Amino acid sequence: MVEPCGMLVMGRWLIIIGALLFFLGVIVQFAPWLISWFGKLPGDIRIESERGKIFIPITSMLIISIIITLLINLFKR
Numbered sequence: 001m002v003e004p005c006g007m008l009v010m011g012r013w014l015i016i017i018g019a020l021l022f023f024l025g026v027i028v029q030f031a032p033w034l035i036s037w038f039g040k041l042p043g044d045i046r047i048e049s050e051r052g053k054i055f056i057p058i059t060s061m062l063i064i065s066i067i068i069t070l071l072i073n074l075f076k077r
Helices: 005-030 060-077
Strands: 045-048 051-054
Touching: none
Parallel strands: none
Antiparallel strands: 045 051
């Protein structure tokens, strides 16, 4: 039975995403100092009051977005 091309591509992306999540979990478990910068950059908004906390990591998410965009462009070529 022949599978459609879309299913093969989706399967590869699911494997890649799963591998990335696995490695991220290993980093968080065994080397948390590698990602301790996340949320502490200038431009990350942290508002704390008696009633609650709000955290908006704008700069950190911009850096992660740029890194993911570069990786995707490298894999496409």
